[in-house]
Amino acid sequence: MVYSVTDSIIELDARRLFCPMPVIRLQDCINQQAVGTRIQITCTDPGVMNDIPTWCRINGHEVISSQEQYDEYILVIEKKDG
């Protein structure tokens, strides 16, 4: 798994992965974190703009922000006590 910690945000690289792999990467990472941890995931599959918010809704986590930037999709998620 490719991720790094910067200023208390965990950065997760899911470029070139197709759904549902970015969701699986996020799920596997978030399951290891404490409540309140924020994770920024960068993806190239536009499907994540639908799939990650849906996964967060059903599992009780919060999407803090989502944006498209130069064909990349960047979402910040905060782990909640789902």
Place this chain on the structure above:
Amino acid sequence: MTRKAVALISGGLDSLLAARLIQQQGIQVEGINFYTGFCVEGHTHAIRKKDKDKVKRNNALWSAEQLGIKLHIIDIVEEYKDVVINPKHGYGANLNPCLDCKIFMVQKAHEWIQANDFDFIITGEVVGQRPMSQRKQTMPIVSAESGADDLLLRPLCAQNLPATKPEKEGWIKRDLLKGFSGRSRKPQMALAKEFGFEDYAQPAGGCCFLTDASYSVKLQDLWDNRGHKKYEIDDIMLLKVGRHIRPDQSYKLIIAREEGENRFLSGYKGQFQTIKTVSHAGPMALVEGDKLDQQQIELACAITARFSKGRDEESVELVYSDKGDESQAIHIKPLLPQDLPQEWYIA
């Protein structure tokens, strides 16, 4: 004490209904979905530009949201290879090892309930629904060989099968389960209406590329030409993309069909020899196989040019690149349609 069940959620209607039937009996349900690498949905929409306007929805996630349950998505790509390569119960009409697949997934679900302190497993299987994995004779095989035994409950057809532990222990009422059988979808559609489910997925031919004849031919060709039955995730992704043309046994071309596929194949520069049309709008092609000699390079370029906007010109310019830094410009007349034998097309 609230009992807990895990539902195998494929994203289709049957697993959605099965989970809701069990929820209605006061059981706490969570979903599990397995990613094999052969899933139809998602990838092709993500790659092909013409699909960009379609709403991209993961149907397993959608089902979970309709049910109001958590969904655990499990990556089984590596472990699943053995199911595809060595299916104990053989293949279906194509390279689909449906019975082994179902046994494997129920086995993984059984491991999951043991690790997570759940009580039983539910699936959306219906007796007689599918010719390989959902027959009356094969259902006990799935229960036994997965190790789940009577912890595996099929709510949609339970009344046609022997009672399972959740029924025998009184965790759920058998008379509230269903006795569906056969290939008709009418009972499921009526139940969906009763539950208020609309806009559910109805994939023709299932949700797995291995049930697709054309895909299976390409996978078999890959194995035949490599001389062994193995694959990596990139192999099975590339079988979903482009035209596959094999001019001789030593190599094949994967030629993009539109802009989205061009962009996708470009991501493999450095891993494959590549051909790019430069004088006209045209496709990117990957060369899978041995390093091409000059005669093969020219033929591969002429084939690739055939699918460019310059197909009727006397000369089209392309760039052939090897896996390293070397590349060369090729000016060539596109191959005429009658000079491209149909048997070179894989599927």
